Amino acid sequence: xxxxxxxxxxxxxxxxxxxxxxxxxxxxxxxxxxxxxxxxxxxxxxxxxxxxxxxxxxxxxxxxxxxxxxxxxxxxxxxxxxxxxxxxxxxxxxxxxxxxxxxxxxxxxxxxxxxxxxxxxxxxxxxxxxxxxxxxxx
Numbered sequence: 665x666x667x668x669x670x671x672x673x674x675x676x677x678x679x680x681x682x683x684x685x686x687x688x689x690x691x692x693x694x695x696x697x698x699x700x701x702x703x704x705x706x707x708x709x710x711x712x713x714x715x716x717x718x719x720x721x722x723x724x725x726x727x728x729x730x731x732x733x734x735x736x737x738x739x740x741x742x743x744x745x746x747x748x749x750x751x752x753x754x755x756x757x758x759x760x761x762x763x764x765x766x767x768x769x770x771x772x773x774x775x776x777x778x779x780x781x782x783x784x785x786x787x788x789x790x791x792x793x794x795x796x797x798x799x800x801x802x
Contacts, residue, residue: 697722698730705736734759 669680671687673694678687686694700720705711708719717724730736731747737758746755749762751769756762761769 694726697726698735701727701730701736731758732760 667680668677669685670676671678671685671690673686673690676687676689684691697720701716701722704716704720708715711719713724713727716722716727727736728747747757747759748754749756749765750760751765752762754762754764
């Protein structure tokens with residue numbers, strides 16, 4: 665079921681599809697902004713965020729969002745903003761988490777998944793065992 669939300673970028677009401685937090689108009693604009701920034705950096709690597717923003721007309725905060733969302737890697741960009749891992753606070757160049765925390769979270773998820781599978785297998789055997797006893801008594 666889709667719900668109605670306000671666009672995080674322009675504030676207009678739009679029908680939320682469960683994925684995008686911005687309206688279709690802003691998504692189109694975001695893609696255009698991304699292409700402008702990407703093309704500028706191809707021709708002008710190691711530019712600062714301020715220069716990229718001034719030359720492309722794309723707001724600095726939007727460029728930073730591209731980096732946080734792993735669409736741009738800060739290695740091609742001189743940033744005067746420090747990105748930090750949302751889990752441990754270590755400085756990072758892109759995304760929301762450092763490599764160590766990503767690895768740790770994957771391990772944690774894998775461990776939880778294995779425990780659930782083990783629990784489900786155990787339950788399955790108990791259920792079979794009980795049903796076997798019921799069938800035996802008949």
